[in-house]
Amino acid sequence: MAIWDFAKNAGKSIFGKAEAATPSQPAATPEQPAAADDSARKVEALKNELRALDLDSSDVHLTLRGDTVKVESRGADRETMEKLVLAVGNIDGIAKVEAEMPEDADKKDPVFHTVQKGETLSAIAAKYLGSANKYPAIFEANRPMLSDPDKIYPGQTLRIPQDG
Structure with a gap:
């Protein structure tokens, strides 16, 4: 698994501000901490960005830990994986991207x-x-x-x- 560093405070801003809890949006409970909700919201924003770039497929899985995103895909070729790493890494707030590049003897x-x-x-x-x-x-x-x-x-x- 390789890790690439990115400029955390540069790139497209897609995360926005977390919305305050309202009656239709209850506050976080001990079973669902606010950090987990925020992480899920950010992962969904990242997936939406990949969809907008036509880089999302059913086998692309993203995991967010702080400012690090792990990108996994069984079906992506090397070029697509490189583009996935860049698309996610060039987002404001992301500092590192982890991914396993498919083997390719010619690359x-x-x-x-x-x-x-x-x-x-x-x-x-x-x-x-x-x-x-x-x-x-x-x-x-x-x-x-x-x-x-x-x-x-x-x-x-x-x-x-x-x-x-």
Whole structure:
């Protein structure tokens, strides 16, 4: 099981604020502590984000412990698992993602890059792929999380393709 670090306070904000208890929403009981309710709410928000990115399937299981998410899937290939790790890790409030990458003799360990202030996909492509003109390979490797090659932000983690 590998663990990847992410910038905890960078990324898309999907968790919002926990709503106060109302008569239709009873307060937590000793049998169901508030922390468990909050964790379940956050896991559901993460699953909704994966659905929005078309990365969710029936065999994707998420477990949240504090600011760490464990991602499990029996059916996902290596590329999909890498995208699942990035989609979950690039959420505001998530600091670490644990996942087991499927074995693939043709693939090396995944390479991830955390965007620094002022960096562009072209600069990142030059660093990892040897040419700034290869930035579309990084863009495609990070779809659907990226919708525009010019919309990256400091603290965001990107997947660097190994065949680029």
